[in-house]
Amino acid sequence: MNNNLSFDFSVNRENNTITVKREFEADINMVWDAYTKSEILDLWWAPKPWKAKTKTMDFRDGGHWHYAMVGPEGEEHWAWAEYKNIQAQLPSGQRKFTGLDAFADAEGNINQSLPQSEWQITFTPKGNLTIVECFITFSDLSQLETTLQMGFKDGMRIAMEGLDEIFASQL
Amino acid sequence: MRRDVFQAIADPTRRAILLMIAFKSMTPNAIAEHFDTTRQAVSKHLRVLTECELVKQTFEGREIYYEIEVKKMKEIDHWLSQFRQLWEDRFNELDKVLQAMKNNKK
Numbered sequence: 001m002n003n004n005l006s007f008d009f010s011v012n013r014e015n016n017t018i019t020v021k022r023e024f025e026a027d028i029n030m031v032w033d034a035y036t037k038s039e040i041l042d043l044w045w046a047p048k049p050w051k052a053k054t055k056t057m058d059f060r061d062g063g064h065w066h067y068a069m070v071g072p073e074g075e076e077h078w079a080w081a082e083y084k085n086i087q088a089q090l091p092s093g094q095r096k097f098t099g100l101d102a103f104a105d106a107e108g109n110i111n112q113s114l115p116q117s118e119w120q121i122t123f124t125p126k127g128n129l130t131i132v133e134c135f136i137t138f139s140d141l142s143q144l145e146t147t148l149q150m151g152f153k154d155g156m157r158i159a160m161e162g163l164d165e166i167f168a169s170q171l
Numbered sequence: 172m173r174r175d176v177f178q179a180i181a182d183p184t185r186r187a188i189l190l191m192i193a194f195k196s197m198t199p200n201a202i203a204e205h206f207d208t209t210r211q212a213v214s215k216h217l218r219v220l221t222e223c224e225l226v227k228q229t230f231e232g233r234e235i236y237y238e239i240e241v242k243k244m245k246e247i248d249h250w251l252s253q254f255r256q257l258w259e260d261r262f263n264e265l266d267k268v269l270q271a272m273k274n275n276k277k
Binding site: 005007009011018020022024025026030031033034040043044045047048 | 251254255257258259260261262264265266267268269270272273
C-alpha cells in the first residue's frame with residue numbers, strides 16, 4: 001500500500017527462523033497498542049477474508065491471548081499465545097515482548113501435536129516511524145508448512161488450488 | 172507429499188548434502204567422504220531426498236551421480252513466498268488501522 005515503508009522478509013533454513021521487519025508511519029505507543037490490545041489486533045491480525053476474534057487476552061508476563069481465526073463460512077481455527085519477557089520501557093527507547101504461539105481449541109487447550117513457534121517482537125522508534133522486527137523460530141520448517149495450511153489456507157492470495165495445479169503439472 | 176519435502180530438509184545432514192551437490196553432481200562415495208558417518212547412513216539420506224524428488228540420479232557408466240532437482244527446490248521457495256505475502260497483506264491492514272487511530276486522535 002505504502003511503498004515508502006520498508007519491508008524485509010528473510011528465511012534462515014539453517015536455524016529454522018524467519019525474520020519479518022516492517023516500518024510503520026505511527027509513533028511507538030500507537031504501534032505497541034496495535035500489537036498488544038486485543039480490540040485493535042482483531043482489526044488486522046487475520047488475513048482477509050478471515051477475521052480474528054479474541055476470546056480472552058491478558059497482556060502481561062505469563063499472560064495469554066486466546067483467539068480464533070474465523071473464516072468466511074464461520075469455520076474457526078483457535079490459537080493460544082503466551083506472553084513472556086515483556087519490556088515496555090527499555091533505556092534505548094525500544095520495546096520488546098516474546099510470544100509462544102500454539103494451536104488450541106475453543107476452551108484454550110493447546111494442541112500439542114500441531115506446530116508451535118516463538119515470536120520475539122522488537123519495536124524501535126525512528127523519527128516519526130516505528131520499526132517492528134519479528135523474529136520467528138520454528139522447531140522445524142515442516143511446521144511452517146502446517147502453519148500455512150492450518151491458519152491461513154483460505155486467506156492467502158495464492159490459493160491452494162493454484163499450488164495443486166503446479167504440483168500436477170510437474171508429475 | 173508436500174510435508175515430506177519439509178521433513179527432508181529439516182535434517183541438517185540432508186541440508187548439507189543438498190548444499191554440496193547444488194554446485195556439482197556427485198557420487199554417493201564422494202558425498203560420504205565429507206561426513207563422519209557410514210556410507211549406509213549417507214545412502215539412507217540420499218534415498219529420502221530421492222523419494223521427495225529433491226535430488227535425482229543420473230547414470231554415467233557404472234557410477235550413479237546425484238544432482239539437485241531444481242523444480243522441487245523452487246516449490247519450497249513458493250511456500251515461503253506465500254508466507255511472505257501473508258505478512259505483506261497483514262501489514263497493509265495494520266497501516267489502515269494506524270491511520271484510523273491517528274484520525275481519531277485528532
